[in-house]
Amino acid sequence: MAAKFSTGLDIHCSIPYTSDTKLLYGSSSSSTKSSRLSLKRFTILCNSTSKSPKPNLDLDSSKKKPSLSEQLKPLSNTILDDPPNQARILSKPKSTWVNPTRPKPSVLSLQRQKRSTYSYNPQIRDLKNFARRLSESHFSDDAFLAVLEDIPHPPTRDNALLVLNSLRPWQKTIFFFNWIKTRNLFPLETIFYNVAMKSLRFGRQFQQIEELAFEMIDSGIELDNITYSTIITCAKRCNLFDKAVEWFERMYKTGLMPDEVTYSAVLDVYAQLGKVEEVMSLYERGRASGWTPDPVAFAVLAKVFGAAGDYDGIRFVLQEMKALEVQPNLVVYNTLLEAMGKAGKPGLARSLFEEMVDSGVTPDAKTLTALIKIYGKARWARDALDLWERMKSNGWPMDFILYNTLLSMCADLGLEEVAETLFHDMRKSDNCRLDSWSYTAMLNIYGSVGNAEKAMALFEEMSRVGIELNVMGCTCLVQCFGRAQRIDDLVKVFEVSVQRGVRPDDRLCGCLLSVVSYCKGDDADKVLACLQQANPRLVTFVKMLEDESTSYDIVKEEFRSILTNTSDDARRPFCNCLIDICRKRNRAERAHELLYLGTVYGLYPGLHTKTPEEWRLNVRALSVGAAQTAFEEWMRTLAKIVQSEEPLPEVLSANTGAGTHKFSQGLANAFASHVEKLAAPFKQSEEKAGFFIATREDVVSWVQSKAAATA
């Protein structure tokens, strides 16, 4: 594992735009009492088990959602356990249920609502043209009204419905709806409301939909499953999830059973909220009612497990479909592939894709986008390139999102030339255009290979063709010019970006901080001046670290406070860079303090792992300076263990990672020279790349000889 776009020293300090955040930044979790641990001992290294230490930063308490069971309560208490009698009768018309004291719970109707069939309307052509003319025009209300009077055929029920269905946007649909209502030519049935609501849904006009629904209730017009599912999905699209649930509950209360369409719409409401338990509860209640879910419902299930990165859940979906003999369709496959990616299972995604192709389902651009993204993230260059070849030779569909994903994949894999070919193809192509994603992906690549000339040329081209630089592009350029020591260019890009409205985020700040860590004198001051605009507290903290008189307690409090206000994925990079800065400015002990705090705050889970046979220091997610600091710390601890004659395992190892990324092989080399400088008895493994190994005897005799030398 390695950072995506870094060479040499700063590979883990800059904040690369990798999708690999789980590996790179680690997950944070909570709580070791830092205040009770003695700073001097740093015992955390050898006391920690393979379990991640839990940081005691309660950083996200304000965002806490109600518990899952709390959220499910309204459904389970008010509805699902107590379905109205009428509904129960509807859902099981031929039931031979004999135990009336324990009615079989039923939560959905197994019959889908029947749609009325259209009778052929010979005037369809004229009316559609009429509707299209109205839709495309820009009339005032009066003019619109005048044109309506010229409707080519009398506004009978069927004619009016046809026009209503073809009008857009929603303002015109509603205008026409009100027009037929005031003319009072025929009673407005449910279907008229449903059609009007659908148009409102396109315009995301939930409030108006709700008003129409109340109007139906007031006038005694029946709300059916189509009405409810339209209301619910509109609420969902407007992010009004409580409204979606409210209308679902209202439906049961009026004695109407949802059919499977409404039911999966609600499943999706919970899926979008990430409420896995609720989705499963609804799903199981549906199954218990005799429901065989269709592919749409399975796509919802796959989505919710994908979002949670829950591989067992994904397997469950596959098993259920197999058991119920439901054949996955394209969307289900796409969703499952996405889910496999989120669960970090590239191999399973690959075999699922082959299964899909074998079963005769032709992949579309979304399928290929999902898969290319997975291969890029997994750094599976061969599979990614093979797939690209297959796409070309099979003529599988491409779109601009797929092109941009291919570019990002190239960035993940360091495929500069392939990316340039793709970029060139897109430039020539008629059906896709280079957009800010494409340019940003290229900046990412040039930033990673350190090609400052090409990055600058691209930056200038963007200004010329009017594509705005976003915060990611800015970060890539800062990284690129920082590494090339073109600090004046860096400052210029930063200033221009801020002027054009880029709001620096934590990743950009981390990137600036990493440049500070390897710059000197004037250059460092120039970069700090940029950082001052973006995050003044960080600059103050850097100055505090440099000042010998700052006490540990103050460092601890200020660091904690800074981390609290830093997004999760930028915390470890911040800590890495700050450690590097301390080491570069001869504040080695300060570096040890920061590493200790970082460990306590959960930024380095699994830094030290123990088995009875082997203790291992895992520094793959550390910057060079942090890795050196951690190694020194470990040696101190091991020395104490030897001196106090406590037991050691047979093998001690340090893992720097092999640097599978083309641009990131710096850590192992830097680590090797540090080991050499300390004359520590660790040897780089020949079989296992990225491992440094010592035996217990090596370590014991090394400690003893050092002790003898200083005695």
Added chain:
DNA sequence: GTAGGGTTAG
């Protein structure tokens, strides 16, 4: 978009 549900990018 032909009255209702599900899938694509740092």
